[in-house]
Each structure stands twice: as structure tokens, then as C-alpha cells.
Amino acid sequence: MEPVVTEAGAVIVAFGFGFTFTVVTAEAALLQVLIADGQLDVAEERLSTPNSAVSADDRATLRLTLAKARGRLQKQAEAQMLEALRQLPSALAAALRAEPEMAAWAAKFARCEHALFLGRGVHFPIALEGALKLKEISYIHAEAYAAGELKHGPLALVDRSMPVIAIAPRDALLDKLKSNLQEVRARGGELYVLANHDASFGEGDGIHVVRMHDAPGVLSPIVTTVPLQLLAYHAALLRGNDVDKPRNLAKSVTVE
Numbered sequence: 001m002e003p004v005v006t007e008a009g010a011v012i013v014a015f016g017f018g019f020t021f022t023v024v025t026a027e028a029a030l031l032q033v034l035i036a037d038g039q040l041d042v043a044e045e046r047l048s049t050p051n052s053a054v055s056a057d058d059r060a061t062l063r064l065t066l067a068k069a070r071g072r073l074q075k076q077a078e079a080q081m082l083e084a085l086r087q088l089p090s091a092l093a094a095a096l097r098a099e100p101e102m103a104a105w106a107a108k109f110a111r112c113e114h115a116l117f118l119g120r121g122v123h124f125p126i127a128l129e130g131a132l133k134l135k136e137i138s139y140i141h142a143e144a145y146a147a148g149e150l151k152h153g154p155l156a157l158v159d160r161s162m163p164v165i166a167i168a169p170r171d172a173l174l175d176k177l178k179s180n181l182q183e184v185r186a187r188g189g190e191l192y193v194l195a196n197h198d199a200s201f202g203e204g205d206g207i208h209v210v211r212m213h214d215a216p217g218v219l220s221p222i223v224t225t226v227p228l229q230l231l232a233y234h235a236a237l238l239r240g241n242d243v244d245k246p247r248n249l250a251k252s253v254t255v256e
Contacts (some may be wrong), residue, residue, distance in 0.1 A: 060085060060219065060234055084219045094213035095226035098232075101210045102227050106234030107110055109140065112163055116154060117144035119167040120177050126221045130228030137236040137246045147180040160206075164203075165228070167210070169220050170196040194227055218238040 018169045036083035065083055109115060115134060119127030124146045131142035132180045145154050147166070156166060166186050168177055178201075184191055184208060201209045210227060236243045 013120040016196055030089055032256065044121040048094070086217045088219055088222065091213050091219075091223045092226060093224050096141040096230075098210055098212070098227050099230050103234040105208065105210075106231055106238055108190075109134075109163060109231065109235045110138070110238035112161065113141060114162045115142040116157065116164045116181065117142060117167075118147040118150065118164060118177075120147045120173040120220050121171065122218075123169060123224060126224050126228070127165075129225055130165060130167075130231070133232035134228055134235065136249065137241060137243050138239055139231055139241065139247075140173070140235065140239075147177050150180050150183060155183060155187065158184055158187045159216060160188050160190055164191065165192045165231075166194070167224055168193050168201060169224065170214075194224060 030182070057114055060081065064073065064078065102238065117127035117131045117132070119125075126142040127146075131144040134140050134142040136173050141155070154239050164181075165176065166181055167176060168181075181191055189206070191207045193207065195209055196214055197211045197243070201207070212224065212227070233243060236246075
């Protein structure tokens, strides 16, 4: 892909994690290497919360700088984004305090062989990330879908043996997401919900809720990633897996 991009005249800006030479960075015109902590392997590099947060923070700052340079950033929007960036460290610290609850969830997930992740809008990619991490280190088959597409196939898989994880921040799509989750419960599905404190999700039979700190605006997907990584980590440990050296993973720089 990269030679095609550069031949078309595009400029590649790369953020590298510890490895300064990869397929992408070899073609990059601008490279920033991020070393937030050490990793033993490929999965740990991708699972690292400091790396994820630093990378997202840098990308957000880059977007702000480019938007401002091109005259497309209003002062109010700039102020809101900068305030969200300032709140990010405390929001991440609050998310890490959910580890005991995620470990309790993991005790149930470790006995399952399948899991379904749901998200809407900007949180759909976070659902994909959560499913990927669970697959990579716990070896539990996991899939992620946009919650609005639940009726198009995934709903047929839902039963008590397949936990369903929903990312439910307080946003404009919350009511629609609640409607999707009602369909899961109507079919006997076990729900695990990441929600804000005022998102009016009640725990009950088949519904487990972890209350998240109010996330800093548009950066809330970064904060939501943390508990999903903790879930995968603890599920892998309970299944007796080596989280430092998961099977069958390799970087494209070392394996074609």
C-alpha cells in the first residue's frame, strides 16, 4: 500500500511504538517514535494503555495543529479539545480503578468460548478493539458489530452462553443502543455494559454494569479502551495463557 500512496504524491506521517523501522515507517516522510513503556512482544505492544493514550494524544494534537494552520478551527472548538486533553490523564486513572470489576467479569468470560461486542458511532471501533484483544491473548472467539446492525445476523447467535459487551456512553445514540440491548435480553443474552454514572442502566438478572468516569468529550473512546484491555488480560490469565507471549502473532516487519 505505502509505495502506491507515496507515488500518488501523498505524505505519510507515522507514529512508531518502540520499533523505529517497519513497513510503514520506511516510507514515512515524518516519523515520531513513541516509547511510553517497554513491551516483550507484539500483542503487549498493541495492548499497552500508555502507548495507546500517548499515540491518541499526539494524533489529536496533530489534528488540532493542522486544522488551526488551515483556518478550520474555531476558538471554542479548540478550547474544548484542549480541555479534553487536559482531563485525559485523570480520566484514564479513573478507568484503571475499574480493574477489580473487570477481573470479576473475566472470571465469567474465561469459561466461555464466544463473545460479542457492541458499540455505536465513535465507539464501534472500540468494540472492534475489545474483541481483537480478547481474541489475541485469551483465545476466546470474539466478534464486534455496530449495535444498529444487530438484527442483520449477529442476533441469531445470542444466548446465555455468549456474553454480550456493550459500550454505552452518555451521548446522542444512547437511547438507540438501549433499544438494541433490550433485544439481546429478550433472547436470553447475558449483558455486560460499560456506562456513565448517569446513563440510567440498572443491574439485574442477566445485566452487569460497570460505571465509568465521565470521559473527556471526543476523547472518550480512549478511556473506554482501558477496561476492555483489562478484561482481556484477566480472562487470559484465568485460562492459563502466557499473556507475554501469545501464540501465532508476528509483526509484518519480521514475517511476510
